[in-house]
Amino acid sequence: MTTPYEVSEEGELSIGGITANALAAEFQTPLYVYDVTKIRQSMRAFQQVFDEEQIDYVVSFASKAFATTAMYEIAAQEGIHLDVVSGGEIATALNANYPMAHVSFNGNNKSEAELIMALDNGLGTIIVDNLYELNMLSELAAERGIVQNILLRITPGIEAHTHEFIQTGQTDSKFGFDVDSGQAEEAYHIASGTASLHVLGVHAHIGSQIFDVTGFEAAAEKLVAIVHDWGFDPEVINTGGGFGIRYTDEDHPKPASEFVTAIIAKIREKTGAYGMPMPAIWIEPGRSIVGEAGTTLYTIGSRKDVPGIRSYLAVDGGMGDNIRPAMYQANYEAVLVDQLDAPTEQVVRVAGKYCESGDVLVWQQALPKTKPGDVLAVLSTGAYGYSMASNYNRNPIPAVVFVEDGEAKEVVARQTYSDILRLDRHYI
Protein backbone atom coordinates (compact mmCIF):
# COMPACT_ATOMS: atom_id res chain seq x y z
CA MET A 1 0.00 0.00 0.00
CA THR A 2 1.35 3.44 -0.79
CA THR A 3 1.71 5.76 2.16
CA PRO A 4 -0.01 9.16 2.06
CA TYR A 5 3.27 10.77 3.10
CA GLU A 6 6.88 11.05 1.94
CA VAL A 7 9.53 8.83 3.54
CA SER A 8 13.25 9.71 3.66
CA GLU A 9 16.04 7.26 2.84
CA GLU A 10 16.44 6.66 6.56
CA GLY A 11 12.77 5.72 6.78
CA GLU A 12 11.62 8.92 8.50
CA LEU A 13 8.70 11.18 7.67
CA SER A 14 9.93 13.77 5.25
CA ILE A 15 8.26 16.86 3.79
CA GLY A 16 9.49 18.36 0.51
CA GLY A 17 12.82 16.58 0.96
CA ILE A 18 13.51 17.50 4.62
CA THR A 19 12.86 15.20 7.54
CA ALA A 20 10.17 16.21 10.00
CA ASN A 21 12.68 15.84 12.83
CA ALA A 22 15.03 18.31 11.13
CA LEU A 23 12.17 20.79 10.58
CA ALA A 24 11.07 20.47 14.21
CA ALA A 25 14.64 21.02 15.40
CA GLU A 26 15.12 24.10 13.24
CA PHE A 27 11.73 25.80 13.67
CA GLN A 28 10.42 24.29 16.95
CA THR A 29 6.95 22.85 17.50
CA PRO A 30 4.02 23.11 17.13
CA LEU A 31 4.74 23.85 13.49
CA TYR A 32 2.63 24.01 10.35
CA VAL A 33 4.61 22.65 7.41
CA TYR A 34 3.50 22.82 3.77
CA ASP A 35 4.87 20.86 0.86
CA VAL A 36 4.72 23.53 -1.84
CA THR A 37 5.11 21.02 -4.66
CA LYS A 38 1.86 19.37 -3.57
CA ILE A 39 0.08 22.74 -3.55
CA ARG A 40 1.27 23.46 -7.08
CA GLN A 41 0.29 19.97 -8.24
CA SER A 42 -3.24 20.29 -6.94
CA MET A 43 -3.65 23.69 -8.57
CA ARG A 44 -2.35 22.37 -11.89
CA ALA A 45 -4.57 19.29 -11.72
CA PHE A 46 -7.67 21.52 -11.76
CA GLN A 47 -6.30 23.70 -14.55
CA GLN A 48 -5.37 20.70 -16.64
CA VAL A 49 -8.89 19.27 -16.77
CA PHE A 50 -10.33 22.56 -17.95
CA ASP A 51 -7.52 23.01 -20.48
CA GLU A 52 -8.20 19.57 -21.88
CA GLU A 53 -11.92 20.32 -22.13
CA GLN A 54 -11.08 23.57 -23.96
CA ILE A 55 -13.59 25.77 -22.20
CA ASP A 56 -13.32 29.15 -20.53
CA TYR A 57 -12.75 28.75 -16.83
CA VAL A 58 -11.46 30.24 -13.63
CA VAL A 59 -10.04 28.22 -10.75
CA SER A 60 -10.22 30.42 -7.66
CA PHE A 61 -8.50 29.33 -4.49
CA ALA A 62 -11.03 29.70 -1.64
CA SER A 63 -8.43 31.37 0.46
CA LYS A 64 -10.28 31.03 3.77
CA ALA A 65 -8.76 27.53 3.79
CA PHE A 66 -5.28 29.00 4.18
CA ALA A 67 -4.97 32.76 3.88
CA THR A 68 -1.37 33.95 4.05
CA THR A 69 0.74 36.27 1.94
CA ALA A 70 3.05 33.46 0.79
CA MET A 71 0.12 31.28 -0.27
CA TYR A 72 -1.38 34.14 -2.29
CA GLU A 73 2.02 34.59 -3.97
CA ILE A 74 2.00 30.93 -5.03
CA ALA A 75 -1.54 31.32 -6.38
CA ALA A 76 -0.45 34.34 -8.43
CA GLN A 77 2.55 32.46 -9.77
CA GLU A 78 0.36 29.52 -10.82
CA GLY A 79 -2.32 31.69 -12.47
CA ILE A 80 -4.89 30.70 -9.87
CA HIS A 81 -7.51 33.31 -8.95
CA LEU A 82 -8.41 34.07 -5.33
CA ASP A 83 -11.69 34.05 -3.51
CA VAL A 84 -11.73 36.21 -0.38
CA VAL A 85 -14.34 36.65 2.32
CA SER A 86 -13.16 39.62 4.38
CA GLY A 87 -11.24 42.89 4.44
CA GLY A 88 -8.43 40.97 6.13
CA GLU A 89 -8.12 38.62 3.19
CA ILE A 90 -8.25 41.60 0.78
CA ALA A 91 -5.43 43.20 2.79
CA THR A 92 -3.47 39.94 2.53
CA ALA A 93 -3.93 39.92 -1.26
CA LEU A 94 -2.71 43.54 -1.43
CA ASN A 95 0.28 42.61 0.73
CA ALA A 96 1.08 39.78 -1.69
CA ASN A 97 0.84 42.20 -4.67
CA TYR A 98 -1.81 39.86 -5.98
CA PRO A 99 -3.55 41.03 -9.23
CA MET A 100 -6.80 42.30 -7.72
CA ALA A 101 -8.78 41.87 -10.95
CA HIS A 102 -8.46 38.13 -10.32
CA VAL A 103 -10.05 38.32 -6.88
CA SER A 104 -13.68 37.48 -6.11
CA PHE A 105 -15.37 38.45 -2.86
CA ASN A 106 -17.85 36.12 -1.12
CA GLY A 107 -19.65 36.57 2.19
CA ASN A 108 -23.13 36.90 3.67
CA ASN A 109 -22.56 40.14 5.56
CA LYS A 110 -19.91 42.21 3.85
CA SER A 111 -19.63 45.56 5.56
CA GLU A 112 -19.80 48.89 3.78
CA ALA A 113 -16.11 49.42 4.60
CA GLU A 114 -15.23 46.05 3.06
CA LEU A 115 -17.23 46.78 -0.10
CA ILE A 116 -15.51 50.15 -0.42
CA MET A 117 -12.15 48.44 0.04
CA ALA A 118 -13.10 45.98 -2.71
CA LEU A 119 -14.23 48.70 -5.13
CA ASP A 120 -11.31 51.02 -4.44
CA ASN A 121 -8.83 48.22 -5.00
CA GLY A 122 -10.39 46.97 -8.24
CA LEU A 123 -11.55 43.52 -7.13
CA GLY A 124 -12.68 41.67 -10.24
CA THR A 125 -15.94 40.16 -9.03
CA ILE A 126 -18.23 40.58 -6.08
CA ILE A 127 -20.38 37.58 -5.31
CA VAL A 128 -23.52 39.26 -4.02
CA ASP A 129 -25.32 37.33 -1.29
CA ASN A 130 -28.47 39.32 -0.39
CA LEU A 131 -30.60 42.36 -1.23
CA TYR A 132 -29.09 44.51 1.51
CA GLU A 133 -25.67 44.04 -0.05
CA LEU A 134 -27.02 44.47 -3.58
CA ASN A 135 -28.45 47.91 -2.76
CA MET A 136 -25.37 49.04 -0.87
CA LEU A 137 -23.01 47.85 -3.61
CA SER A 138 -24.98 49.42 -6.45
CA GLU A 139 -24.86 52.81 -4.69
CA LEU A 140 -21.19 52.57 -3.77
CA ALA A 141 -20.27 51.57 -7.32
CA ALA A 142 -22.43 54.36 -8.80
CA GLU A 143 -20.80 56.96 -6.51
CA ARG A 144 -17.42 55.86 -7.86
CA GLY A 145 -18.52 55.73 -11.50
CA ILE A 146 -17.70 52.01 -11.60
CA VAL A 147 -19.57 49.22 -13.37
CA GLN A 148 -18.84 46.31 -11.03
CA ASN A 149 -18.94 42.72 -12.23
CA ILE A 150 -21.02 40.56 -9.93
CA LEU A 151 -22.29 37.02 -9.54
CA LEU A 152 -25.47 36.29 -7.61
CA ARG A 153 -25.03 33.64 -4.94
CA ILE A 154 -27.94 31.26 -4.96
CA THR A 155 -28.95 28.62 -2.45
CA PRO A 156 -29.90 25.81 -4.78
CA GLY A 157 -31.77 23.75 -2.18
CA ILE A 158 -29.33 20.84 -2.26
CA GLU A 159 -28.28 18.94 0.85
CA ALA A 160 -24.73 17.73 0.34
CA HIS A 161 -23.60 14.57 2.12
CA THR A 162 -21.26 16.07 4.68
CA HIS A 163 -21.22 17.32 8.27
CA GLU A 164 -24.27 19.46 8.98
CA PHE A 165 -22.12 22.43 10.02
CA ILE A 166 -20.37 22.54 6.65
CA GLN A 167 -23.42 22.13 4.43
CA THR A 168 -24.27 25.38 2.70
CA GLY A 169 -26.51 24.60 -0.27
CA GLN A 170 -29.67 23.63 1.62
CA THR A 171 -32.67 25.97 1.68
CA ASP A 172 -32.32 26.60 5.43
CA SER A 173 -28.97 28.35 5.08
CA LYS A 174 -27.73 31.82 5.95
CA PHE A 175 -25.95 32.05 2.59
CA GLY A 176 -27.29 33.32 -0.72
CA PHE A 177 -30.58 34.13 -2.39
CA ASP A 178 -33.36 31.62 -1.92
CA VAL A 179 -34.85 30.32 -5.16
CA ASP A 180 -38.26 28.91 -4.24
CA SER A 181 -39.52 32.13 -2.67
CA GLY A 182 -38.56 34.15 -5.76
CA GLN A 183 -35.80 36.08 -3.92
CA ALA A 184 -33.12 35.05 -6.39
CA GLU A 185 -35.14 36.08 -9.43
CA GLU A 186 -36.03 39.41 -7.85
CA ALA A 187 -32.33 40.02 -7.19
CA TYR A 188 -31.51 39.20 -10.81
CA HIS A 189 -34.10 41.68 -12.12
CA ILE A 190 -32.90 44.43 -9.79
CA ALA A 191 -29.22 43.83 -10.54
CA SER A 192 -29.63 43.53 -14.30
CA GLY A 193 -31.50 46.84 -14.30
CA THR A 194 -28.78 48.62 -12.30
CA ALA A 195 -26.32 50.63 -14.38
CA SER A 196 -23.47 50.34 -11.87
CA LEU A 197 -23.60 46.53 -11.85
CA HIS A 198 -22.92 43.93 -14.52
CA VAL A 199 -24.35 40.50 -13.75
CA LEU A 200 -21.82 37.99 -15.05
CA GLY A 201 -23.76 35.02 -13.79
CA VAL A 202 -24.66 32.89 -10.80
CA HIS A 203 -22.84 31.10 -8.01
CA ALA A 204 -23.64 28.24 -5.66
CA HIS A 205 -21.56 26.41 -3.08
CA ILE A 206 -23.18 23.30 -1.67
CA GLY A 207 -20.82 22.49 1.19
CA SER A 208 -17.40 21.17 2.03
CA GLN A 209 -15.54 17.81 2.22
CA ILE A 210 -17.89 16.17 -0.28
CA PHE A 211 -16.93 12.88 -1.95
CA ASP A 212 -19.87 12.34 -4.22
CA VAL A 213 -20.10 14.05 -7.63
CA THR A 214 -23.89 13.86 -7.74
CA GLY A 215 -24.39 16.92 -5.48
CA PHE A 216 -22.25 19.02 -7.82
CA GLU A 217 -24.09 17.70 -10.87
CA ALA A 218 -27.41 18.50 -9.23
CA ALA A 219 -26.25 22.03 -8.37
CA ALA A 220 -24.93 22.61 -11.90
CA GLU A 221 -28.15 21.36 -13.41
CA LYS A 222 -30.23 23.48 -11.09
CA LEU A 223 -28.24 26.65 -11.76
CA VAL A 224 -28.73 26.27 -15.50
CA ALA A 225 -32.45 25.59 -15.06
CA ILE A 226 -32.81 28.66 -12.82
CA VAL A 227 -31.11 31.11 -15.19
CA HIS A 228 -33.04 29.62 -18.09
CA ASP A 229 -36.27 30.31 -16.18
CA TRP A 230 -35.19 33.92 -15.82
CA GLY A 231 -34.43 34.18 -19.55
CA PHE A 232 -30.79 34.90 -18.69
CA ASP A 233 -27.77 33.59 -20.65
CA PRO A 234 -24.99 33.92 -18.07
CA GLU A 235 -21.37 34.45 -19.02
CA VAL A 236 -20.31 32.56 -15.89
CA ILE A 237 -21.59 29.70 -13.78
CA ASN A 238 -19.67 29.24 -10.55
CA THR A 239 -20.26 25.93 -8.79
CA GLY A 240 -18.15 26.74 -5.71
CA GLY A 241 -15.73 24.37 -4.01
CA GLY A 242 -16.14 21.54 -1.53
CA PHE A 243 -14.18 18.65 -3.07
CA GLY A 244 -13.27 16.09 -0.41
CA ILE A 245 -9.74 15.07 0.55
CA ARG A 246 -8.09 12.21 2.44
CA TYR A 247 -7.68 12.68 6.17
CA THR A 248 -7.64 8.99 7.17
CA ASP A 249 -7.87 5.55 5.57
CA GLU A 250 -11.64 5.87 5.69
CA ASP A 251 -11.60 8.67 3.11
CA HIS A 252 -11.50 7.78 -0.56
CA PRO A 253 -11.53 11.07 -2.44
CA LYS A 254 -11.96 11.14 -6.17
CA PRO A 255 -9.37 13.00 -8.22
CA ALA A 256 -10.16 16.64 -9.01
CA SER A 257 -10.63 15.68 -12.63
CA GLU A 258 -13.72 13.58 -11.86
CA PHE A 259 -15.55 16.39 -10.11
CA VAL A 260 -14.64 18.94 -12.74
CA THR A 261 -15.43 16.68 -15.69
CA ALA A 262 -18.84 15.91 -14.19
CA ILE A 263 -19.62 19.61 -13.63
CA ILE A 264 -18.54 20.55 -17.14
CA ALA A 265 -20.52 17.70 -18.71
CA LYS A 266 -23.68 18.64 -16.82
CA ILE A 267 -23.47 22.33 -17.71
CA ARG A 268 -22.72 21.47 -21.33
CA GLU A 269 -25.64 19.04 -21.50
CA LYS A 270 -28.17 21.38 -19.88
CA THR A 271 -27.21 24.58 -21.69
CA GLY A 272 -27.19 22.56 -24.93
CA ALA A 273 -30.67 21.21 -24.21
CA TYR A 274 -32.00 24.73 -23.59
CA GLY A 275 -30.17 26.14 -26.63
CA MET A 276 -28.13 28.47 -24.42
CA PRO A 277 -24.49 29.45 -25.07
CA MET A 278 -21.92 27.54 -23.00
CA PRO A 279 -20.84 29.82 -20.13
CA ALA A 280 -17.38 29.98 -18.57
CA ILE A 281 -17.18 27.67 -15.55
CA TRP A 282 -15.66 28.94 -12.34
CA ILE A 283 -14.85 26.80 -9.32
CA GLU A 284 -13.60 27.69 -5.82
CA PRO A 285 -11.67 24.81 -4.26
CA GLY A 286 -10.04 25.51 -0.91
CA ARG A 287 -9.44 22.33 1.05
CA SER A 288 -8.52 20.24 -2.00
CA ILE A 289 -5.72 22.66 -2.92
CA VAL A 290 -3.98 22.87 0.44
CA GLY A 291 -5.37 20.19 2.77
CA GLU A 292 -3.13 17.25 2.02
CA ALA A 293 -0.11 19.53 1.46
CA GLY A 294 -0.07 20.51 5.15
CA THR A 295 1.30 18.62 8.16
CA THR A 296 1.43 19.81 11.75
CA LEU A 297 4.39 18.76 13.87
CA TYR A 298 4.06 18.51 17.65
CA THR A 299 6.27 17.41 20.51
CA ILE A 300 4.88 14.74 22.80
CA GLY A 301 4.67 15.67 26.50
CA SER A 302 2.58 14.10 29.24
CA ARG A 303 0.47 10.97 29.13
CA LYS A 304 -2.48 9.87 31.21
CA ASP A 305 -3.71 6.27 31.37
CA VAL A 306 -7.26 5.83 32.58
CA PRO A 307 -7.37 2.10 33.35
CA GLY A 308 -10.00 0.25 31.36
CA ILE A 309 -11.04 3.39 29.52
CA ARG A 310 -8.31 4.98 27.41
CA SER A 311 -4.93 6.68 27.34
CA TYR A 312 -4.44 10.34 26.58
CA LEU A 313 -1.20 11.35 24.92
CA ALA A 314 -0.73 15.11 25.17
CA VAL A 315 1.20 17.29 22.72
CA ASP A 316 2.35 20.92 22.82
CA GLY A 317 -0.47 22.23 20.57
CA GLY A 318 -4.16 21.45 20.22
CA MET A 319 -7.44 23.19 19.50
CA GLY A 320 -5.74 26.58 19.13
CA ASP A 321 -3.93 25.36 16.01
CA ASN A 322 -6.55 22.85 14.84
CA ILE A 323 -10.14 23.42 15.94
CA ARG A 324 -11.60 20.94 13.43
CA PRO A 325 -11.83 17.83 15.67
CA ALA A 326 -13.55 19.87 18.40
CA MET A 327 -15.81 21.69 15.97
CA TYR A 328 -16.77 18.99 13.47
CA GLN A 329 -15.64 15.75 15.19
CA ALA A 330 -13.13 15.63 12.33
CA ASN A 331 -10.76 12.68 12.15
CA TYR A 332 -7.06 12.84 11.46
CA GLU A 333 -4.18 10.41 11.30
CA ALA A 334 -0.96 10.87 13.26
CA VAL A 335 2.45 9.24 12.85
CA LEU A 336 5.55 9.12 14.99
CA VAL A 337 7.92 10.78 12.55
CA ASP A 338 10.95 8.48 13.01
CA GLN A 339 9.09 5.22 13.72
CA LEU A 340 6.92 4.89 10.65
CA ASP A 341 7.25 1.14 10.36
CA ALA A 342 7.64 0.23 14.03
CA PRO A 343 4.93 -2.11 15.35
CA THR A 344 2.08 -0.31 17.07
CA GLU A 345 1.95 -0.89 20.83
CA GLN A 346 -0.75 1.45 22.02
CA VAL A 347 -4.01 3.07 21.00
CA VAL A 348 -4.27 6.61 22.34
CA ARG A 349 -6.34 9.73 22.09
CA VAL A 350 -4.02 12.55 21.05
CA ALA A 351 -5.01 15.53 23.18
CA GLY A 352 -3.80 19.11 23.20
CA LYS A 353 -2.69 21.38 26.04
CA TYR A 354 -5.77 23.62 26.18
CA CYS A 355 -8.19 23.77 29.10
CA GLU A 356 -11.08 21.99 27.39
CA SER A 357 -12.05 18.33 27.44
CA GLY A 358 -12.89 18.64 23.75
CA ASP A 359 -9.31 19.69 22.99
CA VAL A 360 -8.52 16.62 20.89
CA LEU A 361 -6.35 16.33 17.79
CA VAL A 362 -6.86 12.64 16.99
CA TRP A 363 -9.73 10.70 18.55
CA GLN A 364 -8.11 7.30 18.30
CA GLN A 365 -4.64 6.52 17.05
CA ALA A 366 -2.52 3.37 17.11
CA LEU A 367 1.13 4.25 17.67
CA PRO A 368 4.43 2.56 18.45
CA LYS A 369 5.93 3.16 21.88
CA THR A 370 6.35 6.89 22.49
CA LYS A 371 8.31 8.99 24.96
CA PRO A 372 8.22 12.66 25.91
CA GLY A 373 10.18 14.70 23.39
CA ASP A 374 9.25 12.55 20.37
CA VAL A 375 7.87 14.43 17.38
CA LEU A 376 4.37 13.48 16.28
CA ALA A 377 2.98 14.56 12.91
CA VAL A 378 -0.72 15.05 12.27
CA LEU A 379 -1.33 14.65 8.53
CA SER A 380 -3.54 16.60 6.09
CA THR A 381 -3.87 19.68 8.29
CA GLY A 382 -3.27 22.20 5.50
CA ALA A 383 -6.86 23.45 5.21
CA TYR A 384 -8.71 25.32 7.97
CA GLY A 385 -5.95 24.66 10.49
CA TYR A 386 -3.80 27.77 10.50
CA SER A 387 -6.66 29.84 9.08
CA MET A 388 -8.93 28.97 12.04
CA ALA A 389 -6.19 29.20 14.68
CA SER A 390 -6.78 31.15 17.87
CA ASN A 391 -4.93 32.47 20.87
CA TYR A 392 -7.13 30.56 23.28
CA ASN A 393 -5.44 30.24 26.68
CA ARG A 394 -3.03 32.86 25.32
CA ASN A 395 -1.04 30.24 23.50
CA PRO A 396 0.93 31.74 20.60
CA ILE A 397 -0.08 30.66 17.07
CA PRO A 398 2.63 28.40 15.57
CA ALA A 399 4.90 29.33 12.68
CA VAL A 400 4.21 28.26 9.10
CA VAL A 401 7.03 26.82 7.04
CA PHE A 402 7.00 26.19 3.28
CA VAL A 403 9.25 23.44 1.96
CA GLU A 404 10.08 22.97 -1.70
CA ASP A 405 12.93 21.05 -3.36
CA GLY A 406 14.70 20.44 -0.08
CA GLU A 407 14.59 24.10 1.06
CA ALA A 408 12.54 25.29 4.01
CA LYS A 409 11.39 28.86 4.52
CA GLU A 410 9.41 30.33 7.38
CA VAL A 411 6.48 32.19 5.76
CA VAL A 412 4.61 33.11 8.94
CA ALA A 413 6.68 33.71 12.05
CA ARG A 414 5.77 32.03 15.32
CA GLN A 415 3.82 34.41 17.55
CA THR A 416 5.63 35.58 20.65
CA TYR A 417 4.16 36.59 23.99
CA SER A 418 4.85 40.21 23.05
CA ASP A 419 2.76 39.73 19.90
CA ILE A 420 -0.09 38.51 22.08
CA LEU A 421 0.29 41.42 24.51
CA ARG A 422 0.79 44.07 21.83
CA LEU A 423 -2.86 45.13 21.72
CA ASP A 424 -3.50 44.90 25.48
CA ARG A 425 -3.86 48.22 27.33
CA HIS A 426 -3.56 48.73 31.06
CA TYR A 427 -6.74 49.72 32.85
CA ILE A 428 -5.24 50.53 36.26
Ligand SMILES: Cc1ncc(COP(=O)(O)O)c(C=O)c1O
Ligand atom coordinates in the same frame (compact mmCIF):
# COMPACT_ATOMS: atom_id res chain seq x y z
C1 LIG B 1 -18.47 30.15 -1.01
C2 LIG B 1 -17.44 29.12 -0.77
N1 LIG B 1 -16.62 28.78 -1.77
C3 LIG B 1 -15.65 27.87 -1.59
C4 LIG B 1 -15.46 27.24 -0.38
C5 LIG B 1 -14.36 26.25 -0.28
O1 LIG B 1 -14.72 25.02 0.11
P1 LIG B 1 -13.66 23.85 0.21
O2 LIG B 1 -12.55 24.29 1.07
O3 LIG B 1 -14.44 22.76 0.81
O4 LIG B 1 -13.22 23.54 -1.18
C6 LIG B 1 -16.31 27.54 0.69
C7 LIG B 1 -16.19 26.84 1.97
O5 LIG B 1 -16.82 25.82 2.20
C8 LIG B 1 -17.31 28.51 0.49
O6 LIG B 1 -18.12 28.84 1.49
Ligand SMILES: N[C@@H](CCCC[NH3+])C(=O)O
Ligand atom coordinates in the same frame (compact mmCIF):
# COMPACT_ATOMS: atom_id res chain seq x y z
N1 LIG C 1 -13.97 25.36 7.99
C1 LIG C 1 -14.62 24.17 7.59
C2 LIG C 1 -15.28 24.21 6.27
C3 LIG C 1 -16.17 25.36 6.03
C4 LIG C 1 -15.61 26.16 4.94
C5 LIG C 1 -16.25 27.47 4.72
N2 LIG C 1 -17.48 27.45 3.97
C6 LIG C 1 -13.75 22.96 7.74
O1 LIG C 1 -12.75 23.04 8.37
O2 LIG C 1 -14.04 21.89 7.32
